[in-house]
Amino acid sequence: MKILNDKFNFANLPTKIELLSRFSELVGKNIYFKRDDQTGTEFSGNKVRKLEYLIKFAIDKGYDSLITCGGIQSNHARATAAIAARIGLKCHLVLRGDENSSLDGNLLLDNLFDADIKFINSEEYSHSRNEIMENITLKLKNKGEKCFIIPEGASEKIGNLGYINCLFEIVEQEKNMNIQFDNIITAVGSGGTYSGLYLGHKIKGIKNRVIGINVCNNREYFLNKIYDISNQTKEYFDLDLTLKREDINIIDGYVGKGYALSSEYEIDFIKKISKLEGIVLDPVYTVKAMYGLYKEIKKGTFKNSKNILFINTGGLFGIFPQKDLF
Ligand SMILES: *Cc1c(COP(=O)(O)O)cnc(C)c1O
Numbered sequence: 001m002k003i004l005n006d007k008f009n010f011a012n013l014p015t016k017i018e019l020l021s022r023f024s025e026l027v028g029k030n031i032y033f034k035r036d037d038q039t040g041t042e043f044s045g046n047k048v049r050k051l052e053y054l055i056k057f058a059i060d061k062g063y064d065s066l067i068t069c070g071g072i073q074s075n076h077a078r079a080t081a082a083i084a085a086r087i088g089l090k091c092h093l094v095l096r097g098d099e100n101s102s103l104d105g106n107l108l109l110d111n112l113f114d115a116d117i118k119f120i121n122s123e124e125y126s127h128s129r130n131e132i133m134e135n136i137t138l139k140l141k142n143k144g145e146k147c148f149i150i151p152e153g154a155s156e157k158i159g160n161l162g163y164i165n166c167l168f169e170i171v172e173q174e175k176n177m178n179i180q181f182d183n184i185i186t187a188v189g190s191g192g193t194y195s196g197l198y199l200g201h202k203i204k205g206i207k208n209r210v211i212g213i214n215v216c217n218n219r220e221y222f223l224n225k226i227y228d229i230s231n232q233t234k235e236y237f238d239l240d241l242t243l244k245r246e247d248i249n250i251i252d253g254y255v256g257k258g259y260a261l262s263s264e265y266e267i268d269f270i271k272k273i274s275k276l277e278g279i280v281l282d283p284v285y286t287v288k289a290m291y292g293l294y295k296e297i298k299k300g301t302f303k304n305s306k307n308i309l310f311i312n313t314g315g316l317f318g319i320f321p322q323k324d325l326f
Contacts, residue, residue: 004053012039017173022276037313044075044316048083049165049196050153051079052162053161059089066090067136075318078106091114091116093118094132155229166200167199182209182308183210185309187311189216215255219250
């Protein structure tokens, strides 16, 4: 079994695992955070783990610029733009949102990293973002630029290596800490974080402990998407694994008002955790997933679990454009 290990080293790895003692006391379980929000500052969050592999692949194939897409406050777009700047590549972004939006949070950073940004509306984003990216690369090609398309969230076959290796990192940390996590919880936005963690379990030959909480779309959508991209990784790297759709655990019900839309209870929960632990959840992903975990613990979903690991996937910059909600 061959696993591609050719990558850039942009992220601060391994990330720490910390017990949230006050939150743990509140819910009556040991809740640990894997601080993937501390993979970097400009590179912070979960996307850098995937991009380390995917951008290395693109460079090795002779590409000389990058294009990707996301919401206007996309952490993935910002991490891609930051890495592109670091290695001296041009970065093109297709963002869903209004071009007159104020320069704040991740969008401000995208500009500082000199990304070339095209704004599109939600309709165009949901139906034709890939086509729009392809058209841009064709235009660039005529100018002699070989532009590599990174799909939304870098959730694809090679990007999945990021969280496969994160799972190996967690298993190593479990040995060192002499602890066994009963569940591993992550927010699910484009599926690659879940897919990598799931594949990591399969490669290690251990039961999948990952529970995803979707922050957009629905359970059915992500069962299909995660199953598909997991199979693509399996085929591309010729992994001898049996993947089953039934192995994938997604808890739906915490999307709230929709992707990147905040409800009052979510804002209150960000305040609560900030005050309790000195950790600020982001309004798009981690707050929905942590609130989901909190509620599900109360409902008894985790009654057989003692130690729960929550992947803090980052996103802090996304809080600043939402300041009016606080
Ligand atoms: C993208 C993102 C996620 C979701 O990860 P996926 O791999 O896209 O499912 C979670 N948290 C943050 C902060 C993100 O930026």
